Amino acid sequence: MRRLFPVSERTVAERPGGGGGAGGPDSGPRQWGLDEIADAYAYPEPAAAGASRPWLRANMVSSLDGAAQHEGRSQPLSSATDMRIFGTLRALADVVIAGAETVRQEGYRPARARAEFADRRAAAGQGPAPAVAVVSASLDLDFSLPLYTSPLVPTLVLTGSAAPADRVAAAEKAGARVLVAGDGTGVDPARAVRVLAGLGHTRLLTEGGPRLLGQFVAAGVLDELCLTLAPMLAAGDAQRIAGGPAVAVPRRFGLLSLLEEEGFLYARYGRVPSDDAPRV
Numbered sequence: 001m002r003r004l005f006p007v008s009e010r011t012v013a014e015r016p017g018g019g020g021g022a023g024g025p026d027s028g029p030r031q032w033g034l035d036e037i038a039d040a041y042a043y044p045e046p047a048a049a050g051a052s053r054p055w056l057r058a059n060m061v062s063s064l065d066g067a068a069q070h071e072g073r074s075q076p077l078s079s080a081t082d083m084r085i086f087g088t089l090r091a092l093a094d095v096v097i098a099g100a101e102t103v104r105q106e107g108y109r110p111a112r113a114r115a116e117f118a119d120r121r122a123a124a125g126q127g128p129a130p131a132v133a134v135v136s137a138s139l140d141l142d143f144s145l146p147l148y149t150s151p152l153v154p155t156l157v158l159t160g161s162a163a164p165a166d167r168v169a170a171a172e173k174a175g176a177r178v179l180v181a182g183d184g185t186g187v188d189p190a191r192a193v194r195v196l197a198g199l200g201h202t203r204l205l206t207e208g209g210p211r212l213l214g215q216f217v218a219a220g221v222l223d224e225l226c227l228t229l230a231p232m233l234a235a236g237d238a239q240r241i242a243g244g245p246a247v248a249v250p251r252r253f254g255l256l257s258l259l260e261e262e263g264f265l266y267a268r269y270g271r272v273p274s275d276d277a278p279r280v
Contacts, residue, residue, distance in 0.1 A: 001081060001266075002029040003040075005258040029261060031081075034116050037088045040257060041226065041268070043203045054197040056204040057224035058213050059089050060241040064231060067238035068210050072105050077230040081261050089226060091117035093130045093205035095156065095196055099212035100136035103147070108132065110151030130205070131156055133196065134176075135212055137185045139167030143174035151175075158192050160185045189219035214244030217251060224270045225253060231263035 032040075043055055061077045062068055070076040078086075090096055091114055098108060113128035121128065132147060133156040141148070141157070148155050148171065157171050160182040171178050181192040189212075196204060206216060216222045227241070253269035260266070 001032045001259050001261040004260050054193055054202040054204055055223050058206045059226045061228040062241050063234040065233050066240050067234035068241040069238045070234050079264050082228045094201035094203040095131045095133050097133045097206040099209050102209035103134050108147050129153055135187050139163050143170050148174040148176045158187050189215045190221050193221050210239040210243040214242040217242050218245040218247050227267045229265040
């Protein structure tokens, strides 16, 4: 893997023919260690993020022609390095947020503790693994799955105040913690962020799906997008990375970093300072 942006002496050295790379003259791209990936994707320091304000980042993958999935799953668009970044982003987060449909389609399991990140998480005051937060209005979820019955950290379920009482009871019986983040049956994206922050979860990661990401975008609470652009064409009618309600004016994000390996581009975009979207 090599860094294309921001440009530095190391960036130049890692270019083919640049010389001076970690593997010797003209070494070109190389595999990055997990610590290097973690440093590249580190959350902003609390002061930079606005005291203890939560920081919500999204991690998504897209084909060249805009497909976020192939046959309902994102895995066919991924790569080994994309999965290493995926795992690192999880290891840096306090909580991983996903919509109910994504949890079902992708077969979500509990987040696991990883020895490679234990010291980093301990230094950040984090537990051994992130919690998983499932967003669901109906609570039409299989609470017999390990995600709910045997996670290292109790799974959170975000729902509305009018969620079916029997489904709330089933979730709690399985061991999940139900959090009300909206009036009626729906979940308010901004309120969901506030509720999670109220539990001390300020490093937030959403993995979609597209409808949930679209809701975060429309609510103006997304701070960062980590986007893998896969060198693939999928055609078909697959969803984009974000769907749902449109915004009155497109949100402006700036490029923070860009990595490349075997044609895959790994980009980080952040909300530009002048953006007047509401803050949480």
